[in-house]
Amino acid sequence: MKIICEREPLAAAFQLAASVAPARSPKEILQNVKLTVADNVATFTATDMEVGIRLEMVEGLEVETDGAALLPVARTNAILRESSDEKITIETDDSGVKILGSRSKFRLPGANPDEFPRVVGFDEESYHEIPVRLFRQMVKRTVFATDAESSRYALGGVLLELDGESVLAVGTDGRRLARMQGTGTSVGDHKTTGTSTIVPTRAIQLMERAVSDQDETVQLAARANDLLLRTSRCTIYSRLVEGRYPNWRQVFPQRENASQIDMTVGPLFAALRQAAIVTDQESRGIDFTFADGTLTMEANTAEIGESQVELPIAYDGESVTLTMDHRFVADFCKVLDAESGFILEIETSGSPALLSTEDGYGYVIMPMARDR
The missing domain is CATH 3.10.150.10 (DNA Polymerase III, subunit A, domain 2)
Known part of the structure; x- marks a missing residue:
C-alpha cells in the first residue's frame, strides 16, 4: 500500500477515528486505526468493541497502491500533529509502516490488518x-x-x-x-x-x-x-x-397556574455569572427571587462572601423564590445563542422551573433545598 495525502484532511480523519480506540485494552490490536485503501478511497476503521467507526477520505488523496495497514494511535497522532508538511506519504512493506514527510521519515511496527475486528457498515433498509x-x-x-x-x-x-x-x-x-x-x-x-x-x-x-x-x-x-x-x-x-x-x-411540568416570563439568554447569563462569583463546589445554590418586575439572584457562601444581582424582567405576580444550582442554569444558556429568547415558567418555590424555546427545546430544573 502506498498513498500520498494532504496532511490536514488526513490528520482530521485520523484523529476522529482514533478517538474511538481505547487508550488501554487487553487487546492491543484495538489501540490501532485500520487504514484500508481501495478504489481511490481511504477508509479508517476503529473500535473499542462497544463503539465503532468507518470513516472515508477522498479529498486530498493520491493512491499509488491499494492495501491495508494498522496505524498505532498514539504515535501516528503525534506524527501528524507535529508535522508541518503539506503532504504525507504512508506506505507499507514487509517490516511495517512508513510515514514520510518532505524532511522526515518514521517507521512504525505493523501488525496484521487482517486480524483487526470488523466494524459493521450501514446496510439497513429501515x-x-x-x-x-x-x-x-x-x-x-x-x-x-x-x-x-x-x-x-x-x-x-x-x-x-x-x-x-x-x-x-x-x-x-x-x-x-x-x-x-x-x-x-x-x-x-x-x-x-x-x-x-x-x-x-x-x-x-x-x-x-x-x-x-x-x-x-x-x-x-x-x-x-x-x-x-x-x-x-x-x-x-x-x-x-x-x-x-x-x-x-412525568417529570415534565403540565401546569395551569404557572407564571410564564419572557426572557433573553444573554442578559440572564451575564447576571448569573456575576451572582455565581461567591459560590463554590459545596455551595452551588443561588436564590432566584421573582417579584415586582425584577429577578434578584442572591448567593451567600461562608468564608467567600455574598452577592446580589438584579435583572429587570416582565413579571408582576406574587413574589416567588427558587433555589437552583447555578451550573444547571448556565448549561442551558451555553447551548443557546445570547440573543435567543425563551420562556421561564415558575409556580412555587418547591416546584421545578421549566425553560423552553419556540424551536422544541425544553429544560426542567429541580429546586434545591438550601440551609441558611
Whole structure:
C-alpha cells in the first residue's frame, strides 16, 4: 500500500477515528486505526468493541497502491500533529509502516490488518433521516444533562424516540432534564419502541462530531441492541445502554397556574455569572427571587462572601423564590445563542422551573433545598 495525502484532511480523519480506540485494552490490536485503501478511497476503521467507526477520505488523496495497514494511535497522532508538511506519504512493506514527510521519515511496527475486528457498515433498509442542524441541536442540548457516573446506567446516555415525523432526544441526571424535539422522516416504517434506545454519552458525542457541515441529513437506524448512524462519509456503530429510561414525561411540568416570563439568554447569563462569583463546589445554590418586575439572584457562601444581582424582567405576580444550582442554569444558556429568547415558567418555590424555546427545546430544573 502506498498513498500520498494532504496532511490536514488526513490528520482530521485520523484523529476522529482514533478517538474511538481505547487508550488501554487487553487487546492491543484495538489501540490501532485500520487504514484500508481501495478504489481511490481511504477508509479508517476503529473500535473499542462497544463503539465503532468507518470513516472515508477522498479529498486530498493520491493512491499509488491499494492495501491495508494498522496505524498505532498514539504515535501516528503525534506524527501528524507535529508535522508541518503539506503532504504525507504512508506506505507499507514487509517490516511495517512508513510515514514520510518532505524532511522526515518514521517507521512504525505493523501488525496484521487482517486480524483487526470488523466494524459493521450501514446496510439497513429501515431508518430515520434527520436534518443535520436538528441532529446537532438534539445532541448538544441534551447530552450535558446525562450522568455517566450514576449507578443507574440508563442515565449515562441520551434517549432517542423516533416515530414517524417525530424525532426526540432526552438527557437527564435525575436533578435536571433536557428534551429536544423536531421533525424527521421515517424510511421503511422505522421507529423506536419503548424507552430502551439509549445511546451512551460518549458515543452520541462522537456522532455529533462526525457530522460534516457539507451533509444535509444524517440517517439513524435503531436495532434491538445497537444504533447505527450514517453520513456521506462515515458510519458509526454503538451498543445501546442497558436498562430502561425513567418516565421523563412525568417529570415534565403540565401546569395551569404557572407564571410564564419572557426572557433573553444573554442578559440572564451575564447576571448569573456575576451572582455565581461567591459560590463554590459545596455551595452551588443561588436564590432566584421573582417579584415586582425584577429577578434578584442572591448567593451567600461562608468564608467567600455574598452577592446580589438584579435583572429587570416582565413579571408582576406574587413574589416567588427558587433555589437552583447555578451550573444547571448556565448549561442551558451555553447551548443557546445570547440573543435567543425563551420562556421561564415558575409556580412555587418547591416546584421545578421549566425553560423552553419556540424551536422544541425544553429544560426542567429541580429546586434545591438550601440551609441558611
